[in-house]
Amino acid sequence: MNKKYxxxxxxxxxxxxxxxxxxxxxxxxxxxxGDAYLWDDGESNFKTCEAFDTPTIFTTNLQDYIVVYMDVxxxxxxxxxxxVRWFLNKPGFFTSNINYGANELYFFFQEVFKDPNxxxxxxxxxxxxxxxxxxxxxxxxxxxxxxxxxKGLGRTIVHDLNNSILLDGKPHHELALIFNRTKYFYCxxxxxxxxxxxxxxGCIPIVIPQEELNEFEWQPEERLRYGIAYxxxxxxxxxxxxxxxxxxxxxxxxxxxxEKHVENFISVSRKFFKGxxxxxxxxxxxxxxxxxxxxxxxxxxxxxxxSETLRTFNSVFTIEDIQFEFIIxxxxxxxGTTFLNKDVYNPNVLFKCxxxxxxxxxxxxxxxxxxxxxxxxxxxxxxxxx
Numbered sequence: 001m002n003k004k005y006x007x008x009x010x011x012x013x014x015x016x017x018x019x020x021x022x023x024x025x026x027x028x029x030x031x032x033x034g035d036a037y038l039w040d041d042g043e044s045n046f047k048t049c050e051a052f053d054t055p056t057i058f059t060t061n062l063q064d065y066i067v068v069y070m071d072v073x074x075x076x077x078x079x080x081x082x083x084v085r086w087f088l089n090k091p092g093f094f095t096s097n098i099n100y101g102a103n104e105l106y107f108f109f110q111e112v113f114k115d116p117n118x119x120x121x122x123x124x125x126x127x128x129x130x131x132x133x134x135x136x137x138x139x140x141x142x143x144x145x146x147x148x149x150x151k152g153l154g155r156t157i158v159h160d161l162n163n164s165i166l167l168d169g170k171p172h173h174e175l176a177l178i179f180n181r182t183k184y185f186y187c188x189x190x191x192x193x194x195x196x197x198x199x200x201x202g203c204i205p206i207v208i209p210q211e212e213l214n215e216f217e218w219q220p221e222e223r224l225r226y227g228i229a230y231x232x233x234x235x236x237x238x239x240x241x242x243x244x245x246x247x248x249x250x251x252x253x254x255x256x257x258x259e260k261h262v263e264n265f266i267s268v269s270r271k272f273f274k275g276x277x278x279x280x281x282x283x284x285x286x287x288x289x290x291x292x293x294x295x296x297x298x299x300x301x302x303x304x305x306x307s308e309t310l311r312t313f314n315s316v317f318t319i320e321d322i323q324f325e326f327i328i329x330x331x332x333x334x335x336g337t338t339f340l341n342k343d344v345y346n347p348n349v350l351f352k353c354x355x356x357x358x359x360x361x362x363x364x365x366x367x368x369x370x371x372x373x374x375x376x377x378x379x380x381x382x383x384x385x386x
Contacts, residue, residue: 005036027052041315095386136202152188199227290383305363
């Protein structure tokens, strides 16, 4: 009997490429005759895409399933014996930490995300474009620029900020309007579908180069450079202009190839897991330290980071019967709000309480947060999901 699939995905967000890819993978597996589900405990306000066939599941009987994790997931939180890791970025890019296990199967989204330390031999390129919004209105009065940080947050801004619009956090319909009235789109995120969206609207996307990374190292596959300038040299800008007309056909190819890649994914994963799985001893040895630690906790448990990561992992706490008292976050906009039916607190206020706490960091900024927590005397144990 063929195994079913569980996609351990964040909630659907049309502005987050990783979430879109994971939900789309689930949809295409089902479209192609497989049996796939998104992981959802039914209590975390998990969102799906109405246009996709993505049923949800919550079970502790995982013997007949293959679980697909994104590259950022540390360890095997569901303790499933059949694990696929999908490299939607370079392993360790977001968290500076990699924790994978034995007898796992790796796939990469595109060539640039392959890692020589992990034998990812198969490409799984799954794309979904909102084509009806991003169209060139042929305006002659374009002025100024726009820019986006996203995964490039923290990089030095090098373009002229005069009359330049920050795009992070804006919805797609607003982005389409901005792309149609500005001349240039400066993208500090090295790999983003928004460069294609800008190009489709007639706005020239300029990816801000990373030091000592040439255009072929940045993107070795030429067709993925169509319509995009890597740096603002005259040569690169001209290349973007001359190749932007190829994008419509390229996007059509992406959609066709996505299905072929998923077909291959189904075939390869089924074959691999007919003869490979994690033993009970391996599952025991790979058990995440924070789960063992929190199950034995004598102090009140605090989760640091009211994030989508926490929403995704909330089901793991349910399965493991881990009860947490508080959620804290450094973002002042979240203080006083509720998340997963818990109030979100300012850490500087909560840690003034005269009692001991154990803290689990659920933010990718775990190294910085660990340094921050070192200043408090009433924290006995610090763990991180990453």
